[in-house]
Each structure stands twice: as structure tokens, then as C-alpha cells.
Amino acid sequence: MAEQKKNATIYDVAEKVGVSLATVSRVVNGNDNVRQSTRDKVLKAIDELGYQPNAVARGLASKKTTTIGVVMPDVTNVFYSELTRGVDDIAQMYQYDALLTNTDDDQDRAVTAIKNLLTKQVDGIIYMGTKLSAPVMAMIQSAGVPVVLAGSVAENEALPSVNIDYVTAFETVTTKLLARGHQRIALVLGSRDRAIDQDFRLVGYQRALQEAGIDYDDQLVFAKARTYEAGQLQAADLMAQDVTAVVAYDDEIAVSILNYYQDHGYKVPEDLEIVTSNNTNFSIVSRPELSSINQPKYDIGAVAMRMLTKLMNGEELTDTQIKLPYTLISRGSTRTK
Amino acid sequence: MAEQKKNATIYDVAEKVGVSLATVSRVVNGNDNVRQSTRDKVLKAIDELGYQPNAVARGLASKKTTTIGVVMPDVTNVFYSELTRGVDDIAQMYQYDALLTNTDDDQDRAVTAIKNLLTKQVDGIIYMGTKLSAPVMAMIQSAGVPVVLAGSVAENEALPSVNIDYVTAFETVTTKLLARGHQRIALVLGSRDRAIDQDFRLVGYQRALQEAGIDYDDQLVFAKARTYEAGQLQAADLMAQDVTAVVAYDDEIAVSILNYYQDHGYKVPEDLEIVTSNNTNFSIVSRPELSSINQPKYDIGAVAMRMLTKLMNGEELTDTQIKLPYTLISRGSTRTK
């Protein structure tokens, strides 16, 4: 058995070179106050010993862990995983690592997750829940570390966030549908009790109706499906309401509705027009392809992380509510190009 | 300005109750050697002070961080995100947090990632790359902490791993296709230089051919598409080879091929049969739906994490090479039920 070589510590390096811990620490941290010749010797010893600073000890001494927490509903959901990828890439760029936690949008679990992350002394948190209950808000506000929302928003812009202008996006999409003569347009949301759906998407939809002089009908708003399978069931409800167009908050749900209608003999876009809003691969995989609001998912994550790095550095933000531009992509599920 | 209340430390608790640090530590860690009345007092103080143990200090003192690292190609890929979800859920169950790193299957980045995770003193690592180059292997073997592969395999079973029997799965699927009279069956892989493709999927495919007495034709093996878009290009190559059936390693690629053929007037499954192998939602979203090998993705991640917990506890593993059962799901893209 080869003897298990213990990891070298800063002390080993110092001893080998014949300098103090402080000096080694300085060269490791790129502090200028080290004579070049000393620096070289230390570097050489570090290399020879294969010394790797222990991040935990460092974290304890410096009170910075270079670790952030990411609290999200579900990695498995493409929308969130794309946001996460943006977060991760920028985090890596700035030498942060990301601790991931899935909450399934459950507020209790979110509170627990945040508490746990704080216990691990993360330097900051990216929060991706669409919900933001009072307990979660309280937890965040007492966190003591910066938190930024990605792809979400807090009431009264209480927290830094990056997303798109959901109100306008949904208003525009709905208006276009109305312009084509639709009277019964379904709005498919994820849940009635989250701000992003209730205060933004729904509001945009309602504004469009109002401008067009059409009465709002709560029967046309659906919000009980979050999976493809559940979407099939909900699609039956849409059909029962004789809607002629639908605006959906999620691509999988949109495809689910699309397939359901087509499987029941409807023609899309002739009998039903559909617009979705995340533009994931699901929207180009379906036949016809789905017209979609195109949110810059990766960028939302990336920008949120960039904001967080500034906040963690104690920098002031000139703008805490960032709205990234979105585009509208016309594909086969709608009638006009 | 409200005075920023500093987080209470174990010392504050000890002082408040009038006991030593050790006693507080004992109750926090559930050590039995504490009189009930003392325990109650400590618990009360902890509650009143809102004391939360600092995990970093703990990690330094105990040499356990209750944090694991997850090294994966890309969170954005549904296959990996499902594995990750399995890992995360079990990790959480055992009180571990997961540090996530995307490598895009790049071996240099994998080495860097592992090195970095070790620096952070993770207690173990779940590795998901399909590739496993010598440098990565070397890094893993010198890690000093347990590593288990999820959805992947190492040559010579050198590392603990959990996955399915890819050879048999691909052999079976190919054999079924051959039985239906196909002579030119395309095998679509991700890359020729990774073990999972070259040593398992390809071998299964070849075995089936051999048993059927059909010569292997390298021209029918494709491995240059990893995205939906690239899949479209590659589909043209398949078409040029007049294949009548395809076995694909990934759902998005499979849908891409399916769509390409149908968009060019082919009928599926009449003119072309397709079988895919991950059974993600992409396979039920397409029309026709895709027949697929069904790997228990979530379970692979979950079982891998469970193995890792045992390893981290110093337990012996009775079986280090776990093959989970897979099923074959027949859908519209193939001709037989």
C-alpha cells in the first residue's frame, strides 16, 4: 500500500521555502507585497508539493466562500435548466461555484433551502421560484447576503431581478390574435397564485382584451397543468370552452394542447392558433412548429449572476430591475407570418 | 439604521446557558451524553438566539463538508438533468448539498472541475461525463474521496457506476428491427470516441447484425450531431444512405431525424422506423410518438447518489457495477406493438 500522501498545507509550503505563512498566503492571493525572488521560490514549492489551498479554511478565515446558492423549482424543466446554465457559466467565469437546490416551487422547501444555504455561508443567492410567499421574502430579507431573482419578479420590485416585460409580451401576443378576429382566446397559466402569472401574464392578456373592447371571461383562463400529461386533460377543458386560440405560458403544455387538438381531428392553425412563451426546443420539435415569445433564457440567468457578483462585491446597482428584450417568433401554429 | 445583528455563534449559546462549547456542540450534534435538563436549556437558548451552526467552521473542524460535487456535461440536456434530479433528491434526503459543474463533456474542463471541487473539500463526487479520458481518470483516482459514475461506465469497471446494460439494450432493439426485414439500419451515436457509444451501443448493434448474418457497414454509423439543428443536417446523410430504420442514442436527435424525413414526404413508420433511447418527453411529443428504450434516468441518479453515501460512510459495496433494468416502449414510430 502506497502511503496516503496527506494534502500539503500552507504550512508545509512555508516551511519548505523558509518563509512565514503570511508570505505564502500573499503569493497565493496575488498580493503585490512580495519580492519577485521570494514569489518564485514559493511558487516553485507550491508546484512541487502540489499544494492546493483548502477553500473551507479560507472561507472560515475570510468569510467569503466563493460559493453561491441557486434555488429553483426543478432542474428537469428546460426553462429553468437554461437559466441555470447562464448562471453557472457566469459564476464559473467569476470563480464562483453553485450549490443547487430543487424546491418544486414549494414555499416551505424554499425557506428550508435558503436557510440551509446560509448555513453553508454562501456569498449570494439566485432565486428562481415563480412564487415568492411572505415567509420566503422574510427569509430572503434577513439573509444578510444579496439575492437576485432570475426569470421572476417580486411585488413592488422589492428585490433585484432580471426577466422580460411579461405584461407587454402577453399583451402583444394577445392583441395580434384579437386582430385576426378571435373572440375566445384561452390563456393558459401555470398557477393562479404566483405573481408572474397573476400580476403579469394575466394583466397583459386582460389589457389586450380591454383595448379590443372584449369582456374578460375568467372561464377562459386555465391554470391547472404543469406537466405534459396534465396538459392533455386540461386541453379537453379548453376544447369544451370552444376557444379558437390559445396563449400558453409553457412549451410542454403548449405542445400538449397542440397534440390533443390534432389528435382529435382539429387543424392547426386553421381551427386553432397557438402561441407559447418559452421557445425551448419543444417549440421546434412539434408539427406544426409553435409560434413563441422568445425569452433570452440563458441571458436572463447570466445577467442575474452578473448582477449578483456586483452585489457581492458591494457595488451599487444603477438598475435593479432589468428587463431583457424578447422577440416574437412566428411559426406554423399561427396564421400570420 | 437597525444595528446588523451578528449571527450568534456556539459561544454565544454556551455563554447564555452557562455551559461549555462542548456541551452545546453535543446537543447540536445529537450526542447522547447530555442530561435532559441541560439539553432543554441549550435548545431554548439556541431557539432564542436563532443560532445556526456555521457549516464552514464545522467542515474545517470535522473534515466533512456534507457537500458533494456533480460533474456533468450540460444541465440543459434533459437526460442529464433527470439524472441530476435523482442525485439531488437523494442527496437532500441524506443532508448533502450538491455543487454543480457543467463541462460540455470537455475533458480539460472536467479535470479542472474535479480539482476545484476537491479544493472545496467535497465529500464525494458524482461524475456524468460519457467520456472518461486518462487525465480525468487520473484525477479521479487521486481524488481521495469516492466518485461514482451515473449513466456512464469506466473501462474495466474501474469505477463504481450505475447505468443500464447498453449492449443488450441496443442489441435487442436492433434485433427486433432486423426481424422485420430491415437490411440497412442506421445507428446514430453521439460520438465515436466515448466508451458508452463505442464499446457499448455500437457493440450491441454489431452483435445483432452478426447474429442475423448481416455484414457490418461503417457507413451506417453516424456520430456527428448533438443538437436538434445538427441532427437535421445529419438526417440528410442518413437519407443518402437509403436506410430503412434507425436506432438513435438521443431523443432530440431522433425527433430531428423523424421530422426531417416526414418533412421530406416520408411516412413513419411505413418508410422508416425509428427507435430512440432516452424516453424523455421529446419521445411523446413527436408525431408519431417515438418507440424508445426506457432508461430509469431518475433512478440511475438516485441509486448512484445512494452508493456514494455508502462510500462516504466508509461502507463496503457488495456490488460496484449496478445495472438497472430498462424497458422497451413501442410507440408509433415502429411497426410492431
Place this chain on the structure above:
DNA sequence: ATGAAAGCGCTAACAA
């Protein structure tokens, strides 16, 4: 430019 020394907040022998 370099070193000495005091922590960071906690665990873990070892004593008592």
C-alpha cells in the same frame, strides 16, 4: 517586503 500572532466557529480527544 516579511513575520508574528490572533482569530474565524466549530469538533474532538482527553480529563475530570
Place this chain on the structure above:
DNA sequence: TTGTTAGCGCTTTCAT
């Protein structure tokens, strides 16, 4: 059952 005392490996004043 409880307390004392070293550390864990590093950063960070403060001297020199």
C-alpha cells in the same frame, strides 16, 4: 455528564 484544550488551514491586522 460536563469542561478544557488543542487544533482544522487559512486570512489579516499590526509590527518590524
